[in-house]
Amino acid sequence: MKEFKESHIQPIWHVIVLNLLTTCWYAPFWLFKNYRDLRRRSSESPALGYALKPLSINEAAALGMNKKVHPVILTVLSFLPFVGPVAIAFFCKTAAQLYPDTHSLIRKHPIVAGINLAALIFLTLCLGRLPDPFYFFYLTATIPMCICQHWLNCYWRSIEPNKLLVRQSFSSVELVLLIFGIGLVGMHIVQHFFIGK
Numbered sequence: 001m002k003e004f005k006e007s008h009i010q011p012i013w014h015v016i017v018l019n020l021l022t023t024c025w026y027a028p029f030w031l032f033k034n035y036r037d038l039r040r041r042s043s044e045s046p047a048l049g050y051a052l053k054p055l056s057i058n059e060a061a062a063l064g065m066n067k068k069v070h071p072v073i074l075t076v077l078s079f080l081p082f083v084g085p086v087a088i089a090f091f092c093k094t095a096a097q098l099y100p101d102t103h104s105l106i107r108k109h110p111i112v113a114g115i116n117l118a119a120l121i122f123l124t125l126c127l128g129r130l131p132d133p134f135y136f137f138y139l140t141a142t143i144p145m146c147i148c149q150h151w152l153n154c155y156w157r158s159i160e161p162n163k164l165l166v167r168q169s170f171s172s173v174e175l176v177l178l179i180f181g182i183g184l185v186g187m188h189i190v191q192h193f194f195i196g197k
Contacts, residue, residue, distance in 0.1 A: 005161075005164050005165065006164065006165050006167050007157075007160055007164035007165060007166045007167070008152075008156040008160065009156050009157060009164075010033075010149055010152075010153065011166065011167075012146050012150060012153075014170070014174075015030065015142065015145055015146050015149050016142055018030070018170075018174055018177065018178065019139065019142040019145065021181045021182055021185070022177045022178060022180065022181025022182075023136075023139065023181055023185060024125075024139060024142070025180065026174070026177050026181070027145065028075055028078075028079065029173060029174070031078055031091065032071050032072065032075040034091070034152060035066060035074045035075060035091070036071040038063055038094065039067060039070075039071055041059070041066075041159075042060070042063035042066045043067060052159045052160060052161075058097065058098075059098065062094050062097035062110075063094065063098075065090060065094070074087060074091075084122075085118055085122055088121060088122070089115050090114070091114075091118075092113065092117040092118045092121075092148055093110050093111055093113070093114025093115070095151040095152050095155070096109075096114050096117075096151060097110040098151070098152070098155040099154055099155060100154055100155060100158035106151065120143075121141050121144045124144065125138050125141050126138070132192070
């Protein structure tokens with residue numbers, strides 16, 4: 001039986017559905033998964049199961065932080081006060097540096113692109129401070145996450161072999177997060193419309 005290899009590309013609709021239905025509880029796992037995949041790429045790990053294009057000088061420079069620091073630590077740092085915005089900005093800058101179109105503004109100015117995207121993520125998350133029910137506007141943080149995922153998808157597409165399968169189904173962890181998130185949304189609806197009256 002032929003064994004199929006999966007691409008690192010994650011469909012944008014995955015990020016949208018998982019973030020909206022888990023009320024952004026998917027974000028830490030999304031960060032961890034990307035940190036883990038970039039770390040494997042930086043060390044040119046054979047765990048991938050297929051050969052990628054050789055690591056370029058630009059990639060090695062962009063992935064330096066991912067190679068030195070464990071993905072769990074990077075994920076935790078991303079959610080700490082004061083350190084979090086810096087860690088997210090570095091992550092977005094890395095995605096911008098890896099963007100394959102060398103003539104794009106993203107690739108020419110990765111620090112500016114990374115800082116702007118990280119700022120957009122944190123500004124949209126601040127909308128969670130709005131009064132009920134407007135605080136759900138913080139879910140617009142999904143938009144900059146999708147932009148970052150698009151940059152990473154373009155990168156993976158440029159270095160992976162052709163005809164790899166792009167996973168369309170949810171993983172077991174993603175399914176657990178979906179169930180948890182849908183439960184939270186359900187409890188909020190019950191509280192707002194029934195208990196609150």
